[in-house]
Amino acid sequence: MFDIKLLSATHAAEISGVDLSQPIDDALAAAIRQAWLNNLVLLFRDQTLTDAQLVAVAKVFGEPAQSPPNASGSNWLGDFPELTCISNIKADGKPIGSLGNGEAIWHTDMSYIEEPPTASLLYALEVPPTGGGTHIMNMYTAYDTLPDTLKEQLEGKIALHDATYTSSGDVRKIYTEFDGNTDPEVAPGARHPLVVRHPETGRKALFLGRRSGASGILGEPDSRLYDALWAHCEQGGFSWRQEWRVGDLLIWDNRCCMHYRESFDDSARRLMHRAQIKGVRPVAA
Numbered sequence: 001m002f003d004i005k006l007l008s009a010t011h012a013a014e015i016s017g018v019d020l021s022q023p024i025d026d027a028l029a030a031a032i033r034q035a036w037l038n039n040l041v042l043l044f045r046d047q048t049l050t051d052a053q054l055v056a057v058a059k060v061f062g063e064p065a066q067s068p069p070n071a072s073g074s075n076w077l078g079d080f081p082e083l084t085c086i087s088n089i090k091a092d093g094k095p096i097g098s099l100g101n102g103e104a105i106w107h108t109d110m111s112y113i114e115e116p117p118t119a120s121l122l123y124a125l126e127v128p129p130t131g132g133g134t135h136i137m138n139m140y141t142a143y144d145t146l147p148d149t150l151k152e153q154l155e156g157k158i159a160l161h162d163a164t165y166t167s168s169g170d171v172r173k174i175y176t177e178f179d180g181n182t183d184p185e186v187a188p189g190a191r192h193p194l195v196v197r198h199p200e201t202g203r204k205a206l207f208l209g210r211r212s213g214a215s216g217i218l219g220e221p222d223s224r225l226y227d228a229l230w231a232h233c234e235q236g237g238f239s240w241r242q243e244w245r246v247g248d249l250l251i252w253d254n255r256c257c258m259h260y261r262e263s264f265d266d267s268a269r270r271l272m273h274r275a276q277i278k279g280v281r282p283v284a285a
Contacts, residue, residue, distance in 0.1 A: 001031050006039070008240040011138040011257075013039040020044060020249065021053050029060045036061070036119075037201055040257055041136050043242065044249040047123070051080045054123055054249075054273055058082065061119040061251065062277035068110075070098065077273070086122070086272040088264075101270065103263035106137065106233070109254050109276060111209030112163035112189040117276035121251045126271035127244040131264030137239040139256045143195060143206040146232060153225055154194045156284070162213035163189035187214035193284035194229075198255055204285040205256040208233065233258070254279070 002017040013035060018028070036042050049057070058064045064082035067075060076085035076097055087097030110116050122134070143151075164187065194217065196207045208229060209215065217226050242250055252259065254276070264270060 001028060004035060004039075007041075007043065010141050010238065010240070011039055012041040012043065012136065012240040012242075014043045014045065016045070018044065020047050020057050021049055024056070024060055032060055036251060036253060040138060040140075041240065041250065041252045044251075045245065046247045047249050048247060049123060049249070051077060051083055051273060054121070054275060055080060055082050057249070058119075058121050058275040058277060061121070065117060065276050065278045067274070067276070068098075082275055084274045084276075086274050087126075087270060088266055089126075089269050089271060097271070099261070101132075101264050101266040101268075104261040105210060105212060106208075106258045106260045107210035108207070108258050111192065111207070112161040114190050115279045115281050116190075117254045118279040119251060119277040120254050121249065121275040121277075123250075123273045124244050124246055124248045124271075125273065126269045127246055128264040128268035128270050131262050131268075132244060132270050133262045134242040134244070134250065135239045135260050135262070136242065136252055137233060137258040139205040139207065139238075139258060140198075140203050141238050142233050143204050145238075146206070146229075150225075150228060150232070151195075154229075157194040157220075157225075158191050158218045159194050159207070159209065159226075160187055160191055160215055160218060161189045161209040162187050162215040164213040189215075191218065192282045195285045196255070196282040197285040198253075199280065199283065201256075203256070206233070207282055208258065210258075255282070 002015050005014045007014055055064055066081045067084035070076050075081045077083045085097030086099050088101040089096050109120050192207055194207060196205055198205060211230055216223060
């Protein structure tokens with residue numbers, strides 16, 4: 001039905017032999033979904049997709065969610081409320097998309113809401129000659145490789161996922177800015193278990209979300225445990241890097257992955273269209 005090439009030892013696979021601009025029947029959709037569950041991240045190269053076709057592909061993974069609004073309160077892509085424009089390009093002095101060209105921090109998409117997205121899809125229309133790569137971390141492996149002493153400390157622990165900041169460090173307009181010393185008990189954002197069980201695979205994953213603002217572990221007198229978890233994740237070995245080409249479609253499981261984007265020269269153009277799939281509340285493992 002299609003070919004699969006593994007891209008790393010722990011996760012990510014390239015799927016070839018599929019033209020996603022064509023209708024996707026039930027058998028192909030089921031095979032793609034299973035490959036996604038097995039590999040966490042799927043890469044489809046050399047695709048030519050309209051916005052309507054990108055929405056159709058997103059429906060393979062569930063019900064597309066409406067994209068977050070732009071600064072004016074409207075959709076980035078008016079005819080397709082399911083899609084977001086990710087770009088540093090400006091037209092008449094105004095940005096046509098979000099996130100600009102700065103480096104994003106490690107994060108799980110929208111972990112600050114009660115029901116974070118199940119999947120994220122990112123389709124490349126224009127890419128800079130250098131920089132702008134996307135790194136994706138396997139949070140199954142991050143959990144599995146924790147020392148037993150740390151695993152024991154995580155049982156029953158809940159973390160605040162601060163909603164104040166975006167992944168690029170900007171303050172969301174609907175929140176008052178909190179600094180890093182703000183009490184997590186009163187900061188805005190969802191509270192999720194630190195260790196979650198994937199609803200489809202049944203595997204345990206570390207669920208850190210993002211480290212910004214007042215994010216932290218509820219009931220912990222200091223940040224030592226939280227610091228240890230981030231140090232474990234950032235030591236390397238759990239992530240894979242996507243080098244973008246025009247026509248790439250990248251799909252990752254937001255329930256068991258974190259990701260970040262590298263910065264790039266703002267004089268270069270980067271244009272992506274993004275979809276996300278409605279999720280459910282994370283459940284403790």
